[in-house]
Amino acid sequence: MQLLKHFKELTVRLKNVEELKGLILQLALQGKLTANWREENPDIEPASELLNRIQKEKEELIREKKLKKEKLLPEISINETSYKLPNTWHWCRLQNIIKISSGKGLTSANMDKSGKVPVYGGNGITGYHNIGNVIKPTIVIGRVGFYCGSIHLTEKNAWVTDNAFITYYSEDNISRDFLLLLLSGTNLKEDENATAQPVISGRKVYPIVVSLPPLEEQKEIVNVVETLFKEVEQLEQLTVKRITLKEDFVTSALNQLTTNNANQEWTFLQEHFKSFFNETTNIKKLRETVLQLAVQGKLTADWRANNPEVEDASILLKRIQEEKVQLIKEKKIKKEKALPKITNEEIPYKLPDGWVWCRFYEIANIASNLVQPEGYLDYPHIAPNVIEKNNGILLPFKTIREDKVISYKHLFKPGHILYSKIRPNLNKLVKVDFEGLCSADMYPIDSYIFQDYLFLFMLSKEFLRQSVKNDTRVAMPKINQTELNKVIISIPPLEEQKAIVQKVNALMGLCDALEQEIQQSQAHSEQLMQSCLREVFEGERKMEEV
Template identity: 35%
Template sequence: MTALLTDNLPLLAGAPNGIKKLRELILELAVRGKLVPQNPNDEPASELLKRIAAEKKGLSPKVKKSSDTPMGAVAFELPESWCWASFGDIAQHNSGKTLDKGKNSGVPRNYITTSNLYWGRFDLASVRQMLFEEKDLARCTAIKNDLLICEGGEAGRAAVWDQESEICFQNHVHRARFFGEINPYYAQRYFERLNYSGEIAEYRKGVGISNMSSKALASIPMPVPPLAEQHRIVAKVDELMALCDRLEAQQADAESAHAQLVQALLGSLTQATDAEDFAASWQRLAEHFHTLFTTESSIDALKQTLLQLAVMGKLVPQDPSDEPANELLKKITEEKARLVTEGELKKQKPLEEVRDDEALFELPSNWAWARFGNVCAIKGELVRPEDFPSLRQVAPDCIEKGTGRLTDNRTVKDSGVKGPNSRFFSGQIVYSKIRPSLSKAVLVDFDGLCSADMYPIDAFINPEFLLKEILSEVFLEQVRVAENRIKMPKLNQESLTGFVLPIPPLPEQHRIVAKVDQLMALCDQLKTRLTQARQLNEQLATALVEQAVA
């Protein structure tokens, strides 16, 4: 069965959450007797349990009491030389001392709590002290090879005390000291397996912060292998878990290197100085496209680069016959002045011309820089939600970050909103002005209400192009700078209207929108194929796991 594992490590480790599942499988095989071969020369576990029973005869009734606890239901069949036994049958266990400052007396000693006890290890950086009397020490002291188990917190979390020095423990920790030389590391791995499988929940009580009573602990059924096989299992599990650690580190290194490579090659596109430089950068990218874009994060990075190229004028060719952006901006100024005169638009404070030092990059000759407030108008009429129960309601939580997609179509009545909301209308962009949702915006095709944490925005350029600018790094970097400068939880109108945007001629805006939509659809298809491949990988890995434990 180990051969099945090792022969298929790349498949198992490469599946979604593959290494976590690989660890689960290792533990599952270990406690079912399928990880290492049985040796017919090993003394059977039944003989080990007889010796334990004899060892316990001379103990006090209090120590033997846990043996009387009925064993829980067993989960699977065992090899012939193994036996089931309740935890209380094979270990003497008890919890430690309760901290009671009013009654405490004795000598101050170091003690551990659940905050020091992790799966398979201890963190002793913050060990505290408590007074212990001499009569407490035998019951409340752990020695080397004792298994310590959380009674509270993540009840059942366990580690073997492997220090030569002794340590005291308090009442939210169980100490288990095994009879018959049972390997405590095997028991610890069994508790890990119970945690992975979720079966440990059967022995916990409480909602939120759970606990595991001594009675519940005693009732846990444990598969007991022959003593010699316990040692072989522990050695093999340690070996395979170390391999998982190395695989995890290699994966992390590979993912980090992959992300850096993707970022470097995509960055070369946006940083290209001329058409020749851009063509060379694109050629480098195209040659390795199928090896670069193999993760969701790399495809997301590609999408963001496409937006950046779009708003830099590098995605579609310029047409010299297009009316220049400067002329478009003049027309927008005239249109806004007309709307102010007609009472359709509030007169806004004149905005400063974009200075040369504010230009974020060089624009094509027929483009122009403009302030956000020059090409948009923020309209926020606050209304009472109860007056519009059937209208759609939009809030930051129902917009997907960075994509411009709505994830919910609830009504005002469904949302149960009580406070004032802003009215918006079809064709407007609704933009979240609150941290950490400053990359959430949507172009709506319906009338509705939005939370007071959002700006309804009228666009005087192509609204789909404006949405893409809002989702691009050109805009988001200015948001981050404003966040750091104003130290406020919300992006105010003054900051927003002062942002600078690259504005192409209107016909080019339409061409950019069409090209971006086409390329984003291809990216989504790439993501879908990636998801399908991962699902297939997961199905194959699941089939292997089922074969391994069958």
């Protein structure tokens, strides 16, 4: 049986836990978990005898006028059964083994809040009262609304409201705990009208066909299911603990990378990559750390050692300033308002030799160019909603015409970085190699340094930290041009900028490969689960190689 063969493997992923419990329950209710028990107990009274006794009990109650005569339902047809039963089991309708009646209305306002008697509605306990209307643990079924069909067991003394049904059954012939499993594993609202308020009734519940095992096997099924459920829960706890410990360790290790000896920590992590980075959340943290290491110069220490004669970034910055002066003279860009010099308090980390700190406006220009959209109807229209957060990926977009744009938009050019000033905590930006219009809530940015380096800096946690720290707007967080221009950026020499981008691209490729392995592992787990589902609902079947 595939389920039991791959039991532990299926519980490695938290998503599978509830599905796995559902499969266990379905297998149990088909008699597939107690086959060995039946071989060891061949002389057990068949379920047909239980049904005969239950029917006689009901007839006696009808004679005593304690129970109304039920409407006779048709014999069960072959089309109503979906699998072969063990020899001692019997198909029956729920009407043959249970009777349901509505609880009694009790509003919250009428509850005695000082009482200790639990009040049960469609989804379990809804409050407390001073008296009850059931005097022993009772199975209740949600009757109406979202929770109709949900199953609960009350405490010994409880009140059941009219949002639930009280379930009656022959306690000498049906195990209460088995009946709980049977009702939980049965779709009691299968024929409900999806367009109306969900509601179930005896008319809908009584005709449902279920399989009934002998009484002693009912008890064995309960034992087996409880044992397997406990194992699933233990494995789930171990999975949660494993993931939590791994995430804590990865977080600590990655933090060490950005604060201590990067080479030493990186070597250690590389040796354990497959073990540590097999959860999507850890890959995300790895990507963030790669960017942070890049803008700190910790990915290119070897490159600097091999290239000691590279032109200092301060010379690059001076040359950029000269170019900007010329562009201002030619009226190609506007002169920016001078901002204060960078203070020691602003500097978040020490830079390698040859690097410099500068403000955003010193190496980039916000190229605002608002235009009426009428003259650009077939141009691409880029808005924040077509950019993924934190990764610079552009999603499918439409034209100005298709989006029916009527308000002013920025005209952007190939080579611009488009940055969303709305909700800077989402860090939405993208590089473009085409002309188009972007939302007025975005800044088209010209880079005077290597564009790919500026782009990855803007994706880094350091840029994000600075872009959100001064924003106190709660309703609509936004970063204005002055705040953006104040952001300080670590600038390496031009050739090192290119080396950094190359290194980051290689490491992001590694992250992509790790994510693909995770997806393949998840797909394998899903295939196993689907194979088990087929086995349960379509009969025994050999699993295909996955």
